[in-house]
Amino acid sequence: MLSYPSAPRIWWNAFTHLLYPQLCVACNASLTTSAHQCFCFKCRATIELVDFPFDNNEVIDRLWGRTRLDAAASLYYFRKKGPVQWALHHLKYGNQPDIGRRLGRLLGQKLYSSPLFQDVDCIVPVPLHPVKERQRGYNQSMAFALGLAEALHAPVLGNALVRNQFSASQTRKHRDERFQNVGEVFSAAQPKRLKGQHVLLVDDVLTTGATIEMCGNLIEQAGGRKLSVATIAVASLGKV
Numbered sequence: 001m002l003s004y005p006s007a008p009r010i011w012w013n014a015f016t017h018l019l020y021p022q023l024c025v026a027c028n029a030s031l032t033t034s035a036h037q038c039f040c041f042k043c044r045a046t047i048e049l050v051d052f053p054f055d056n057n058e059v060i061d062r063l064w065g066r067t068r069l070d071a072a073a074s075l076y077y078f079r080k081k082g083p084v085q086w087a088l089h090h091l092k093y094g095n096q097p098d099i100g101r102r103l104g105r106l107l108g109q110k111l112y113s114s115p116l117f118q119d120v121d122c123i124v125p126v127p128l129h130p131v132k133e134r135q136r137g138y139n140q141s142m143a144f145a146l147g148l149a150e151a152l153h154a155p156v157l158g159n160a161l162v163r164n165q166f167s168a169s170q171t172r173k174h175r176d177e178r179f180q181n182v183g184e185v186f187s188a189a190q191p192k193r194l195k196g197q198h199v200l201l202v203d204d205v206l207t208t209g210a211t212i213e214m215c216g217n218l219i220e221q222a223g224g225r226k227l228s229v230a231t232i233a234v235a236s237l238g239k240v
């Protein structure tokens with residue numbers, strides 16, 4: 001439950017804002033409001049927020065018959081050349097993992113108020129191939145997972161799943177993976193840690209759902225009790 005900050009807290013926030021101004025995650029404009037916002041007013045005016053029910057929505061429908069989801073949540077709809085695409089671009093290619101953490105905190109605060117997410121046992125980010133993670137310096141889904149973990153008070157299992165396949169293009173990968181055997185792309189490195197757990201699987205953006213399908217099935221095979229999904233953005237099919 002969020003409560004109104006105390007006066008010293010407000011002054012402290014104002015002070016740190018002067019020293020370290022929070023910037024819009026898309027256009028880098030200085031944010032004039034509290035740290036609970038990630039986009040500036042101008043960007044927010046063009047962003048479409050996701051507000052579907054967590055246990056009955058188009059993401060669950062998209063994965064129907066492919067992997068069993070108990071709940072799915074996302075912050076924004078993905079639109080080409082829109083602020084959300086810019087934020088994801090900065091997060092993945094701009095050496096700004098903090099964007100993922102801020103967005104994770106934002107979604108985590110929303111999820112923590114829902115009974116569907118209050119029993120999450122662990123948070124599992126979709127892994128990058130180790131070579132790609134070394135090149136990038138971090139895994140953007142891990143950054144997002146860390147922000148979610150702060151709000152949900154659940155541990156992040158960063159090594160529960162591993163990616164076996166190196167792919168040059170992240171965007172192309174989402175489509176190609178649909179036609180591949182799961183073992184070629186991912187495997188469960190720590191299945192015992194997933195057994196009996198409510199796992200929150202997290203990724204930056206959901207398009208066809210192929211990545212979530214493969215990782216979700218590995219978690220189910222490991223004996224996961226419940227599977228929920230959280231992404232920063234969800235792309236409507238036909239608009240990606």
Ligand SMILES: [Zn+2]
Binds near residue numbers: 040043
């Ligand atoms: Zn902006």
